[in-house]
Amino acid sequence: MTEVEPSSPHYRDDIVADAPRPISRRGRLLSWVAGIAVLALVVLGAVWLAQSSSNSGGNGRGPGGGGRRGGGQPTTVGTVKAVRADLPIQVEALGTVTPAATVTIRPQVSGTITQVLYREGQLVRKGETLAIIDPRPYQAALLQAQGALIRDRAQLANARVQLGRYQTLLGQDSIARQDVDTQAATAKQLEGTIAIDRGQVQQAQINLGFTRVVSPVTGRVGLRVVDIGNYIGAGDANGIAVVTTLQPIDVAFAVPQDQAPAIGKRIAQGAEIPAVALDRTRTQTLDQGRFSTLDNQVDTATGTIKGKARFANASGQLYPSQFVNVRLTVDTISQAVTIPPAAVRSGQDASFVWLLKPDKTVTQRTIKTGIASADKVQVVSGLNVGDIVITDGGDRLSEGAKVALPGDKPAAGAGGGRRRRNRG
The missing domain is CATH 1.20.5 (Single alpha-helices involved in coiled-coils or other helix-helix interfaces)
Structure with a gap:
C-alpha cells in the first residue's frame, strides 16, 4: 500500500x-x-x-331516513279520525263565593237578655227565635195603653149620649145651638183621642213582640256576640248574632268584555246558562248551578264585566269568601267536525294538519279552526268526517313521507339486513 x-x-x-x-x-x-x-x-x-x-x-336517519322520501325506516306516528261531536262554548273565570244574604240581627228594643236560644254555628230557619229580652216593662206599657183606650172609649160614649140629648132639646127650641155644636166638637175630639190610644196599643204590642229576637232569614249563625244577663240597647251596632245564608249561595266573578255580548244574547233569548263551580285545580266539581245576571257596566280599569251565578249548595261545599273557578256553558255547537288539539299545527300563513293517505304517506292540508275546548278543536273547513290526521310524530314529517302505524309489523328486508350485519 x-x-x-x-x-x-x-x-x-x-x-x-x-x-x-x-x-x-x-x-x-x-x-x-x-x-x-x-x-x-x-x-x-x-x-x-x-x-x-x-x-x-347507523340508525338509518341519514339522507333517506326519519320518514323522509328515499331509503330507511318510516316514522311511526299516532293517528285519529275526524268525527262529529257536540262542542260546548265555555267561559271560565275566577270567582268568589258570596252569600245570598248576610244579616246582623240588631234588637229593636232595649233591655236585659234573659235567654239565648241558639248555638254557635247552628243552622236556623226564618222566624226562629234566637234570644229573648226581658218583656215585663213592655207588658206593663201595653196594659197602660189598653187602659187609656178603654177610658177614652167610655168618655166618647158619654159625649155621644149627651150630644143626642142636646139635639133633642134643640128641636124643641129649649137650648142654644152653640151648646149643641160644642158637644159635637167634644165627641169628635174624643174620637181622635181613641185613635191615638189604638196606635199606642199597637206600638206597645209591637215592642212586646220585639222582645223575642227572631232570625229574618234561613242560614248559619256565627259566633256568639252577647250572653245572658247583658243589657243591650235598641239598634246596637254589634247586634245579637250574624246569620249568613248558605243555601242557596252566589259566586261573583268577572268575564272579559269581549265575551259579554254572547252571554247577553243568550239571556235575551231566555235561555238558561249552566254554571259549574270547580276547585282551584279545576279537577273537582264543587256544585252545579245556573248563571244569574251581568252587571250594568264594564270596569274600565280591567276591561271586564262582573257577573253572578247561583248554586243550591246542597252539599255545603261552597263557603263564603271562598275562591273557586266558574265554568259557564254559553252555547253548544251541534255536530261539529272535531279533532284533538295535538293534530293542529301552526304554519306561516294558517293552521294545517298532516293527512294520512291510503298508501300510508302524508300530505299537508290547510284547515280553518273555530271553537276550541280542552280536548276538541272545531274544524270549520279543510277536513271531512272520517279523514285520518297525525297527532304524534308530526314534527318529523315532510310532504309525501312514508309513515308506519303502531300496529304495523316491521319490514322483512329491514330485519334481515340487521341480522346480516350482526352476523358480520
Missing part, C-alpha cells in the same frame, strides 16, 4: 471526496413541509373513514 504524503497534491482531494456534504437551509424547510402534509392527509383520511362507517351502519 502506498502512503500519500500530506504534502502530496492528491491528499486534499481524497479527503473532500470521502466526507458527507452538509444539508442546506432550503432542504430542511422542504422536509418539514412534506412531513406536515403527510400528517394532514392521515388525519383527513381517518375522519372520512369514521363518517363513512357511521353512515353505513
